[in-house]
Amino acid sequence: MSTQPQNKLANAIRFLSIDAVQQANSGHPGAPMGMADIAEVLWRDYLQHNPADPHWPNRDRFVLSNGHASMLLYSLLHLTGYELSIDDLKQFRQLHSKTPGHPELGYTPGVETTTGPLGQGIANAVGMAIAEKTLAATFNRSGFPVVDHYTYTFLGDGCLMEGISHEVCSLAGTLKLNKLIAFYDDNRISIDGDVEGWFTDNTAKRFEAYGWHVIRSINGHSRPAIKAAIEQARQQTSKPTLIICRTTIGYGSPNKAGTADSHGAPLGQDEITLTRQQLGWAYPPFVIPDEIYQPWNALERGAEQQLRWEQALREYAKQYPELAEQLTQRLSNQLPEKFTDIIDNFIQQLNDNPATIATRKASQNTLNIIGPVLSELIGGSADLAPSNLTYWSGSQPINEQPSGNYIHYGVREFGMTAIANGIALHGGFRPYTATFLMFSEYAQNAVRMAALMKLPQILIYTHDSIGLGEDGPTHQPVEQLVSLRATPNLSVWRPCCQVETAVAWKQAIIHQQKPTALVLSRQNLIQYSRTAEQLANIARGGYILRSNSETPELLLIATGSEVTLAVEAWKQLTEQGFHVNVISMPSTDTFDQQPLEYQQRVLPNHVRHRIAIEASISDYWRKYVGIDGLVMGMNSFGESAPASKLFEYFGFTVEKLITMSRSLLKPND
Secondary structure, three states, X not given: XXXXXXXXXXXXXXXXXXXXXXXXXXXXXXXXHHHHHHHHHHHHHOOOOOOOOOOOOOOOEEEEOOHHHHHHHHHHHHHHOOOOOHHHHHOOOOOOOOOOOOOOOOOOOOOOOOOOOOOHHHHHHHHHHHHHHHHHXXXXXXXXXXXXXXXXXXXXXXXXXXXXXXXXXXXXXXOOOOOEEEXXXXXXXXXXXXXXXXXXXXXXXXXXXXXXXXXXXXXXXXHHHHHHHHHHHHOOOOOOXXXXXXXXXXXXXXXOOOXXXXXXXXXXXXXXXXXXXXXXXXXXXXXXXXXXXXXHXXXXXHXXXXXXXXXXXXXXXXXXXHHHHHHHHHHOOOOOOOHHXXXXXXXXXXXXXXXXXXXXXXXXXXXXXXXXXXXXXXXXXXXXXXXXXXXXXXXXXXXXXXXXXXXXXXXXXXXXXXXXXXXXXXXXXXXXXXXXXXXXXXXXXXXXHHHHHOOOOEEEEEOOOHHHOOOXXXXXXXXXXXXXXXXXXXXXEOOOOHHHHHHHHHHHHHOXXXXXXXXXXXXXXXXXXXXXXXXXXXXXXXXXXXXXXXXXXXXXXXXXXXXXXXXXXXXXHHHOXXXXXXXXXXXXXXXXXXXXXXXXXXXXXXXXXXXXXXXXXXXHHHHHHOOOOEEEXXXXXXXXXXXXXXXXXXXXXXXXXXXXXXXXXXXXX
C-alpha cells in the first residue's frame, strides 16, 4: 500500500471520517477509508449538484446504501460546500446534531434518503431512477431535456446479501434503468470477518442475469480505472450498470486494513497516528488545508449547472407552456386547484347514492375520479392488481409506455414499498402501492422507513380480515392492524363503506408529510345514511354514526366491516329501550389528534360501558374501552372457511354483541 501514489483529495475523506469516528468513540471508519477514492472521482468529475440548493430538481441523486459509512457522505458534503461545517462533523453521532450515526433525511443538507437498514438504499435508488425515466419520458421534448440526471448508489456486501436487493435489482434490469449506476464495494469483509464463509455468490453473473451491464474487477483505489468504468457506464442506453470495485476496507491503516477490526469501531489513537504516517497526512484532526478544500468546492460549478438548466426551462416554458406548468406544479408538490372540489363532489354523490360494495372496489372507483386530475399519481401492486383493484381506467404500465403511471412490481412486497419510497423522495410523483394486508408483513421495514422519513406514500392493503374466507389463516390478517397503528407518523384508515373510503383517499392525498395505509375489505359492505355533519366528521377519524339519545349509556365502537354488526345491534337495542351510540372509527390516529372537546363529545368520559368491535387483535382497543369495557376481537389465528362461517365461528354476530351489551347494561340479570 505504501508504494502506491496517494490521492490527497481522497485522503481528506479518510481522515475526516477517521477523526469523527474517533471523537464520537463509535462509528464505522473502514468503508469510508475503502471507498474514498471512488467517491472522489464520482463527486468531483461527474456528480451534477449544487451545494447551495440541495433540492435543485435536476441534480443527480447519490444514495449511500451502506449507510453505516455515513462519515463518507458527511465528508463529501462538507468538502463540496454544503451547509455542513467542520463543527458539525465534530458532533458526529451526538444528540440533535446534523451528523447522526446513519444518514437521516431532513437532518443534513444533501442527504437524499435515510439509510441504515441494508438493501433499502439500493431500493430507493431504483425508485429514483424510475422517477427520472418516467418524468423524462413525460416532459422532455426535442432539444429540451429538462429532466436529465443520473442516480448513483454505493453498496456493500451486506446490501447484496439482503433479500430486498434481489427483488429491486431484478426489476431495475427488467425496466432498463440505464441511468442507474451502482458501485459495489467488494472488500469481502463484514462484521463477522471474511465473507468467504457465508457469501460466495457470483455477483457479476447474478447481475448479468438480471439484465444489468456489469463492469468487473475495477481497482477501487485507481483513479484512472474508476474514471474509465464510470465513462463506460454512462454510455449505456438500455441497462443499469453495476461497477464491481475491489477495495481494501480500512485502506491506509497499517494493522487494521483488510480486516473486520476496521469495520465498526474507532481505529484508536495509536493506529490513527500510524495511518497518518502511512498516507503522508501531516495535518491535525479535522484540519483540511485550503489547497485541498479548493479543488473539492463545487459551489461555482453547481451554480453554473443549475443556471443553465433554469435558462433551458424558461425556453421550454415558452414553447410548451402547459407542460412546463404541470412539471412545475408536480415538482413543487402542489395539488391541482380543482382536486378538492372534485373529490368533495364525489364524496357527496356517494353519500346521496348508497351502494353495498367492497371498500377495495370503492377505492378503485375513487381512483377513477381522482386519477385524471392527479397526473402525479403512480401506482402499482405486488402482482395482485385484479384483487387489490389498483388498476383504474387511465392506468398505463411503464414497462409498455415509459411515460405511464402504473408499475407491475411482481411478487416483491418489500422491494415495491422501498422503491415507492425512492419515487416519493425523487419528487414529481405521489406513489401508491398495494398488496393483501397479511403481506404488509413482508414490507414492514420499508413501511417503517416511509413513516420515519414522513414520505407521502399511499399503502393500499386489501383483504383486511378473516372476512377474506377460504384462503385460511396464512392469508387472514389478525395482528397487522395493530402493528401498523403502532408505527409513528403512519396514518391508518379502515373505512366501513364507499363514502369513508373516498374520504380516506382525500385525507391521504392532502396530507403530504406522512404515509397513509388504506385497509380495505374483500367482501361487500353496507352503506348507512349520514347527515351533513356526520359526513364532515368522517375526516376527523371517528364520529357518531348512530345515536338514540343525547345521554347514551353504551358506546359501540367499530371499524370497517364490523360497523355493520354495531349498527344492526344498535337497532335491536334501541327497540329494547337502551340508550346507545354507534361510533365509526375509521382512523384511530386521526381521531386521537382531534381537540379534546371533540374526542369527549364522541367518547364521553362518563359513559363507562363501551364495546369495541373489530376482527383484529383485541388488546389494541383496551385504551378506548377502559377497564369496564369489552372487546369483540380476535385472540387467535383464523381458519379456512367461507367468510360468513368464520364470522359466526369467531363470535362476530349481532346476537353475541347484544348479549355482551346487555351484560354491561344489566349486570345483575
